[in-house]
Amino acid sequence: MQRLQPVDAWKSLIGLESALSRTMEEHRISELPNYQNTVHRRGFIVSSLSAGVALGAGRLFGAEKASAKSEEYVLSGATLLSQAGNELDGSKVDIHVKDGAIFAIAASIEAPGVSRIDLSGTLVMPGFVDTHWHMWNTIARGIQSSAKGDFFATQKALAKTWTAEASGVGVRLALAEAVNSGITTVNNWAHNVRAREFADAELEAQLASGVRGRFSYGYPQDIAEDEVMDVDSLAATQKRLAELDNPLIHLGLCVRGPDRCEEKVWRAEWEAARSMKLPLTTHIASTAAKAANGSIRKLHQNGLLGPDIQLVHATHAKLDDFKLIADAGSPLSISPWTELEVGYGLPPLLEIAKSGVELGLSVDNMVLAGRADMFEVMKITADLAAGLATQMLPISLSKVVSWATIGGARGLQLGEQTGSLEVGKRADLIAVRTDRLNTSPVGSAEFMLTHSANPASVDFVMIDGKIHKQGGRLAKVDLPALLEESQTMISSLKKSAGL
Numbered sequence: 105m106q107r108l109q110p111v112d113a114w115k116s117l118i119g120l121e122s123a124l125s126r127t128m129e130e131h132r133i134s135e136l137p138n139y140q141n142t143v144h145r146r147g148f149i150v151s152s153l154s155a156g157v158a159l160g161a162g163r164l165f166g167a168e169k170a171s172a173k174s175e176e177y178v179l180s181g182a183t184l185l186s187q188a189g190n191e192l193d194g195s196k197v198d199i200h201v202k203d204g205a206i207f208a209i210a211a212s213i214e215a216p217g218v219s220r221i222d223l224s225g226t227l228v229m230p231g232f233v234d235t236h237w238h239m240w241n242t243i244a245r246g247i248q249s250s251a252k253g254d255f256f257a258t259q260k261a262l263a264k265t266w267t268a269e270a271s272g273v274g275v276r277l278a279l280a281e282a283v284n285s286g287i288t289t290v291n292n293w294a295h296n297v298r299a300r301e302f303a304d305a306e307l308e309a310q311l312a313s314g315v316r317g318r319f320s321y322g323y324p325q326d327i328a329e330d331e332v333m334d335v336d337s338l339a340a341t342q343k344r345l346a347e348l349d350n351p352l353i354h355l356g357l358c359v360r361g362p363d364r365c366e367e368k369v370w371r372a373e374w375e376a377a378r379s380m381k382l383p384l385t386t387h388i389a390s391t392a393a394k395a396a397n398g399s400i401r402k403l404h405q406n407g408l409l410g411p412d413i414q415l416v417h418a419t420h421a422k423l424d425d426f427k428l429i430a431d432a433g434s435p436l437s438i439s440p441w442t443e444l445e446v447g448y449g450l451p452p453l454l455e456i457a458k459s460g461v462e463l464g465l466s467v468d469n470m471v472l473a474g475r476a477d478m479f480e481v482m483k484i485t486a487d488l489a490a491g492l493a494t495q496m497l498p499i500s501l502s503k504v505v506s507w508a509t510i511g512g513a514r515g516l517q518l519g520e521q522t523g524s525l526e527v528g529k530r531a532d533l534i535a536v537r538t539d540r541l542n543t544s545p546v547g548s549a550e551f552m553l554t555h556s557a558n559p560a561s562v563d564f565v566m567i568d569g570k571i572h573k574q575g576g577r578l579a580k581v582d583l584p585a586l587l588e589e590s591q592t593m594i595s596s597l598k599k600s601a602g603l
């Protein structure tokens with residue numbers, strides 16, 4: 105195990121935060137309403153911190169503008185889909201955003217001196233929540249097989265010669281695509297952390313992006329089945345994140361779990377997560393052979409499920425398994441596209457829905473999925489359910505939209521902050537154009553979202569009160585530079601991996 109080493113990048117982030125805390129004193133707080141006062145204050149810190157990191161890294165555009173004092177907007181004239189049963193759902197509304205939070209939602213809001221943003225011709229809704237995404241290999245988009253073999257053999261070959269810098273670029277590319285397609289919260293499933301620098305690079309990219317989410321610290325792809333992951337480096341990362349006090353990003357742990365390593369190993373990793381009070385995520389029952397291990401039942405019997413334990417795929421789990429998962433309060437993440445592509449099979453959506461398990465949706469990875477498109481994930485989820493049931497709409501489209509938003513947020517234990525549009529929650533929202541060839545006329549909001557819209561329909565994206573996409577254009581990303589960097593990086597990695 106490695107000893108803790110100070111990392112310069114982290115030290116500079118921590119220094120930056122104290123400076124920003126001083127700045128914050130000048131801005132607060134007497135005018136804030138009583139609800140979630142702490143959350144408002146923390147929101148200010150993170151917003152400024154993200155902008156500062158972005159400038160320091162020299163990677164993002166628009167950061168200076170975003171950190172200026174105008175943190176208040178009235179978003180005007182969009183049709184509301186709150187995911188919270190607001191009586192104004194389906195009507196045109198104004199949304200007052202202040203200090204990163206939703207301050208008011210009403211038919212009309214007058215706020216003299218506050219910037220108004222016209223969102224007419226759109227549907228405004230909570231940003232999507234992706235619950236399981238291996239972001240590091242986003243630059244390996246489409247390398248689904250090679251002379252080295254199938255997906256897994258190819259990924260392993262690439263992973264061995266991967267670099268920390270490449271992981272950072274992969275995460276930045278993923279986050280840019282997330283924002284572009286309306287995903288405002290992610291669970292970055294970092295399962296190729298080959299040394300602490302890899303984790304630092306991924307985390308730095310998340311911190312700089314201003315996108316909400318979890319960093320699920322992982323292990324090298326080629327780690328032995330009898331080897332425990334580097335828990336000391338995980339602890340160091342936890343300490344540094346605590347010092348940063350960044351409320352947009354929280355830490356978790358991704359592990360191989362009972363289906364993919366030895367019992368003494370996964371038990372040690374489980375114990376590490378619980379003793380450090382970190383949420384844990386693991387793939388499970390993804391094939392019939394793995395499901396035959398009975399891992400879900402074993403975890404349940406040992407008290408090793410719960411709201412802090414997210415299970416992923418469970419493609420071959422049965423209704424009884426899902427009931428155990430639901431009883432324990434463990435959230436589930438499925439990724440229907442990649443589950444098809446890699447040959448896991450059809451997600452058992454009817455059993456999942458029947459069990460009442462807390463479900464979130466995910467894109468999984470760009471190597472197989474091709475693009476980070478929650479609209480098409482929702483569409484295939486809804487339509488697979490109908491195909492499996494051999495009847496129309498066995499699961500309502502509004503249920504599917506809820507899985508992509510508030511369900512995912514609850515599963516990541518972020519349901520109090522995001523996943524629906526409610527006064528007091530953080531302002532993570534998107535506006536989807538309803539006046540385009542592919543979306544108009546709108547038969548129902550849920551059909552439009554699950555069957556008509558696509559990432560190009562996302563006109564406006566706000567995360568924690570910051571504008572990330574406006575007028576259909578990314579506001580904080582130097583896209584040409586990022587794409588060129590990604591291309592250069594993957595070309596070099598393919599060469600070094602002999603692909």
Ligand SMILES: [Zn+2]
Pocket residue numbers: 236238293387416468
């Ligand atoms: Zn996965």
